[in-house]
Amino acid sequence: PFVPLRRIPPSELATHGARKNETKTYWTVLEGKVYDMTPYMPYHPGGEKELLRVAGKDGTKLFNLTHSWVNWDNMLRGCEVGILVSENEMLK
Template sequence: MSSSSSSSDQQDQQQNNIPKMTLLDPSNRSLNVPEFPSRNGPQRLVAAATKQPKGRQKVILEPGHSPLDWARLKSSGKDLRGVTQLGKYTLEDLKQHKTQDDAWTAIQGKVYNMTPYLKFHPGGVKDLMRIAGRDGTKLFMLTHSWVNAEFMLDACFVGFLVQG
């Protein structure tokens, strides 16, 4: 391509507000782009200072059990509650639901039948079973304070935790 043709293309791009794309040689790795987060920036310092749980292991979820699969199941209309109506439950009631086939928990005063969610939990079934049959608020807040449990488990909501 001639230089006059190239300059006319640039003028056309400028006049028509067409974005210009510059291709770089793949071996040229030094891009003039600011690094984010910066090496000594507050984002990296906070992340480095945050205490990480000991022995935390990644869990490989079964095929068909991704967060998107969970969202699809929640919106499918399938009954995930397992109860006909919302109720009031005591800690004694919760203790009756502590198996993988029937796992309930309470988080912040709300009781959930988490059985359908067990295989979707990123920490694995074993990790989630730690709160089965009991009030899991404390452990949940220690490990997932940023997670919106009400939204995540809304389709599994069975009622409210009350004093016995």
């Protein structure tokens, strides 16, 4: 069956950031897709602290600066929670 992607605005993304986070899950955005990095964090070769730098925000730039060769699409399959949309789009 067709399952539409969940739409996530920046305000919701921000509740999964490094600080003041009551959800205890850490999300980031890579090329418009929102991922829950939490299950992957203990396995990141660069450590959990580096991942926290992009928690609650768009991590695309920093990710590509660090290791643009890493296939995040494959690695984070199953961790996808939805797609990022603007606050305005949420009202539509």
